[in-house]
Amino acid sequence: MSDPLEVYRRKRDFTRTPEPAGGETPDAGAARFVVQRHRASRLHYDLRFEVDGVLVSWAVPKGPTLDPSARRLAMHVEDHPIEYLLFEGVIPSGEYGGGDVIVWDTGTWEPVKTDDPRAAVKAGELHAEVHGEKLRGRLVLVRRESDDGSDAWMLLHKHDPHAVDGWDAEDHPRSVLSGRTNDEVAADPHRLWRSEAPAAEASVSLLPDPLPDEAIDALRGLGKQGTWEVFGRSLKVTNLDKVLFPGDPPVTKRELLAYAARVAPVAVPYLEGRALNLHRYPDGADSKGFWHKQRPAHAPDWLGEWDNPEADDGETTTYVVADEPAALVWAANFGALEWHPWTSRIEAPREPTYALIDLDPGERTTWDDLLVLARLHRTALDHLGVTARPKVTGRRGIQIWIPVVPGYSFDDTRVWVEKLSKTIGQVVPELVSWKWEVKERKGLARLDYTQNAINKTLVGPYSPRPAPGAPVSVPLTWDELDDPDLRPDRWTVRSVLDRLETKGDPFRVLLGAAQELPEIS
Structure with a gap:
């Protein structure tokens, strides 16, 4: 085939997918490889080796491994463009390979036992010495006989100094490019590829343009x-x-x-x-x-x-x-x-667009106590299949925002949040008081569902708070509730912009994620 990317391009509509269309001139340095963790219709890992200016690719359902006793099915797929070495983002639903993608591992590689890796692939056996951040040592790909016409291969790791018994790719889920998980990329894919742009300019941020x-x-x-x-x-x-x-x-x-x-x-x-x-x-x-x-x-x-x-x-x-x-x-x-x-928009002031959970600490509530309450809400919302995100208030508390579809009243959201919070409060009754007068709460936390009312507001994302140092109310990913360095006033007007630049905006997933509130049994 004169164009090795013909099949790749034929399968994709580059007006819809953020994937690169190809066109980069290969590096003159060492050949590179990449492994992407790709959640499409089914989770799989895409193993790609740079060969003759393209990425020769296999889909590996269970992922590559360092375990020499493991044998992995690997399906040979169409060649991909070199720019795919850095592709991390979300392929739209309905498009070929629709789903979220992270750069799970990358590095350099050398073919072994051949000077012509393309010929080795054609012959059905490729030996590769890889130097990645996760994968190291000798990988071997061998074509299997198939009766159904599929191009099925077997992937294994040789017994060498880099072999590790029992090593599983799923125990190492983060991107080596951004440090993000697939969930975090799906929630807020900060970067995409502009297929029409030159390769050097194709990777663009989805965050708003910064102030000059x-x-x-x-x-x-x-x-x-x-x-x-x-x-x-x-x-x-x-x-x-x-x-x-x-x-x-x-x-x-x-x-x-x-x-x-x-x-x-x-x-x-x-x-x-x-x-x-x-x-x-x-x-x-x-x-x-x-x-x-x-x-x-x-x-x-x-x-x-x-x-x-x-x-x-x-x-x-x-x-x-x-x-x-x-x-x-x-x-x-x-x-x-x-x-x-306001929780509602001006065109429908009596219809909230968010249900709000306010974890309000009492005098005796420790930060660890508050994190217990936040994590219990995380577990409950995940069990219910509800999209939500927490944020620290910049003072002492944590709030959780839940986007909802039009048509709910404030009574509806208040009743739903009350039922959720009281269910959680039953798990740790020693931490929660349902008394509304501060002096009657005996220093315990309040799970305040009454914030779900017209013109009753919570501090907005990225708003400063009136306290020494100018702390800021900052959105979080759910995983950050497990960060030992997390504090409610951790970020200030002097530090939160650096966080935005490196981690993006965890609340961005809430925009356009309006949902119906499920029944709580």
């Missing part, structure tokens, strides 16, 4: 006040050197504005289309704050708004709606140290 450094430089160059051009808006910013969060060193208003601008592209999807309650501390976090809900008359014309048709006399008539990143910068300049979006 020039915008932050412009903010740093202002005096105590001035006009800041950010996200295409002109913002009058004031008191830029005022200390808003005590600490060593303290966090000034200038630094808060810079944080708000940098995090806004990630945070706005959780705020847009929702009324916003602002917790203002114009004199800083160590002074008394107050709630501000009414959109001020001096707000710029471009700032989103919503008129509440049900407002009674004396209630808020018009709310701010943060439909664009500049709105969050405006809120920070307005002295809002906390951002609290």
Whole structure:
């Protein structure tokens, strides 16, 4: 065949799949190999060796192994492009091979017993010395006789210094490229391949574009006040050197504005289309704050708004709606140290889009106690098949957000969360009180289902909290509940952006994941 990738390309629609179409010039260095853990209709591992500018590939249902006594079925499949060495992401459902893919292992390899690995494959026996992060030593692939016309092979590991009895690929589930599991890639595939782009530019982030450094430089160059051009808006910013969060060193208003601008592209999807309650501390976090809900008359014309048709006399008539990143910068300049979006959207204010679980620690609740409660919720939600994610509050607590389909009332979500939490509370009654008065709780935790009510809000993802050091409410993966270094105030406005860059946004999976709430028996 003149084009070794003809079959590969014929099977794929590159307007739909993020897989690379091919076109990279092979490296002149050592030949490379990759193993991908691929959850398609069935879990399997894809073993690929660089040969003559493409990746010669086998699908291995049980995965490769270092155990020399194990024999693995390996199905020879079409050659793949070199760019597949780095492919990690989600192939859309309905497309060929639809499912999530991680780079389970990669490294270099040399053919053994031949100078022509392509001829060795054609002859039905390939010996490969691999130098990966997980796989090392001699692998052997041998074609098996088949009556059904399939190209079935056997994969084994030789008895050599790298052999390990009983070694199982499933005991080593993380990507060597990103450190993520298949679940984490499926939840938030941060990168994809643009098949139409040159290979050097094809790998792109799915996170929003970050704020250009020039915008932050412009903010740093202002005096105590001035006009800041950010996200295409002109913002009058004031008191830029005022200390808003005590600490060593303290966090000034200038630094808060810079944080708000940098995090806004990630945070706005959780705020847009929702009324916003602002917790203002114009004199800083160590002074008394107050709630501000009414959109001020001096707000710029471009700032989103919503008129509440049900407002009674004396209630808020018009709310701010943060439909664009500049709105969050405006809120920070307005002295809002906390951002609290409504659970419902402005087009249906009485229909929540999230069911909320608030794990509220008491005076006697230790951090380990709170983690026990969070993990019990994790287990219960997993058993129910419910998509949800936790986040630390930035103070002492943990919250869990559950996206729901339209049509639920706040009574519906409150009753469902109450039933779930009371079921969990029965498992550890020594940790939980159902008394609502703090003094009657005797220092125990409260599983607060009453937050599921109109205009009763929880702090938004990536919002700062009014405390020394400017801690931030940060979304988590479920696995992070097992991290011994996890703390509710672990990340601040100075550290959370680095986390976003390396780990992405664990809440991104909640966008577009609306679901019906199952019955709890």
